[in-house]
Amino acid sequence: MNVGTPQAARPFHQRRGLLIAVIVIIAVVILILVHLLGGKKARTGTPPQVVSATAATLGDMPEILNELGTVTPVATVNVLPQLSGYLTAVGYQEGQDVTKGQFLAQIDPRQYEIDKQQAQAQLAKDQASLAQARADLARYAQLHAQKSIAEQTYADQQFTVRQEEAAVQADQANIAQYDLDLAYCHITAPVAGRVGLRLVDPGNYVTASSSPGIVTITTMKPTTVQFTVPQNSLAKVLQQFNAPGAKLAVAIYNSDNSRQLATGTLYAISNQMATSTGTVPLRATVPNADEALFPSEFVNVQLLVDTLQNAVLVPTPAVQSGAPGDYVYLVNDDQTVSVHKVTQGPSDGKSTVILSGLSAGQTVVTDGMDRLSDGARIKIAAAKPAQAGSAPAAASSSAGPPQPHGKRAHASASATQAS
Structure with missing residues (x-):
């Protein structure tokens, strides 16, 4: 009888099935290892951070004190x-x-x-x-x-x-x-x-x-505007005020600082300092021919103390503050950035003077600094097509008074320069 034949063939079929299962398992393990090793290799190359950057320049910067004032009639x-x-x-x-x-x-x-x-x-x-x-x-x-x-x-x-x-x-x-x-x-x-x-x-x-x-x-015209300056700024004001033939210009803006109302000159400094506030009262005379200033009106005053010549200028957003103090992200030749400590001076809202720690021509990051760190790789963003009216804005002098939304406008100009 052939009854014993299936029993003799059964071990062979079992061995073949086991061999196939082992081969499948080995293949799966190999695929998993390849996937894991390939993923790690891909992650080792972190993509560079896209940023905007511009070079520090030399220029003139007006040293302006922004204070609150009150229109005070002459009589x-x-x-x-x-x-x-x-x-x-x-x-x-x-x-x-x-x-x-x-x-x-x-x-x-x-x-x-x-x-x-x-x-x-x-x-x-x-x-x-x-x-x-x-x-x-x-x-x-x-x-x-x-x-x-x-x-x-x-x-x-x-x-x-x-x-x-x-x-x-x-x-x-x-x-x-x-x-x-x-x-x-x-x-x-x-x-x-x-x-x-x-x-x-x-x-x-x-x-x-x-x-x-x-x-x-x-008395409506002429009139005066009374304001105060902090004691730390008094020495500079006195130095310029007492200079022979010097006249310190004063610009008066409305309460929300959106429109200039008049201009005048500083003509009097009080002889005492307010001990409660650490400020000194000053008074400027204004012709007020158009009677734009009304008695007892609250205004914003910009006192032009001095103008720094050939100062190192960077866009204001480039200057950061943190544990090291004031610093900028300096762009290196190998497309990495390094934290560079600086000492900042006056600012007009668009540009800031760097008194020390930076030279003209060095490139600093102006936008995209949220995830930057010392030594991080970067990629400078390509220039965007210039919009109508952007060229005059980029060519405007830094000596003008601060304008609303000045940081955003300068950030766009900085990205254009970085290209």
Whole structure:
């Protein structure tokens, strides 16, 4: 019988299946090893970081102090009555510009006119008494020369004449006082400027120096702007301010620093420092011909202290701050970067002066520094096509005042230069 044949063939089929399984397992292991080894080899070459870079340049940098200021008029006068009486007339309109000496208001002068007439009558009486006393003195002088009257009588008459002369002088002073009172009844503008809202209406009884007064006059042009500078900047300001013929320019911007309102010059520095804030008050004069500055308005002040000539300039975004202090990422010849410590100086928002640690011509990273580290490989981004109007922006001088969004505009220009 052939019953034993399948039993003899079974071990051979089992051995063949086992051999196939071993071959499959070995192939899988080889594939896994190849995949793992190939992945590690690929990861060893980390791709370079794409950045924007530009070279440090030489240029002029204005040294500007940005401070908060307040428009302070040259003169603000609250016109007060100098005597008492009823206000009979007002000669101005609210918000009107007036000149010095212009009529403002009238106080009823009748009482003071009557007082003056009484003083004039008293003067006439005392002048008559003085004339009589002088005539008597002349007669007594003749009698005294003839030894016909006592010495005491002659001396008494001399004293009488002097008393009458003093009475006449007192009367003249009283008349002058009433003349002054009548002048005070006619109230005029003590300074040129703009009147505010009317503080008292005709028909009211006012008293001497009564509050709130008649009206307030504020000089609109020229005007001044008062601001403060920190004590650390005072030495530089004093040095330039005291230089022969020097005039420090001041630019005034509105409260949100978006529009320039006026320009002026620094003309006064306070003689004391505020100990609570460590600042010194300064004042600049402004022509304010267009009256763009309004009294008590809050403004931003830019004081041009000095201009650094041939300074090393880099885009402001290139300067970073961290554990080493202020530093930049310096681009090496082998397309790697190194952390380079620098000392930064003034900045106009677009560019920053490097006082030490960097030379003109060295290339620094301006954008893409988020994942950089010392020794990292980089790839400088290709230049982007210039947009309309970008050339004038790139060619603008760094000496101008800071503009909004200056860092973004400079970052685009830096990428273009790096190419």
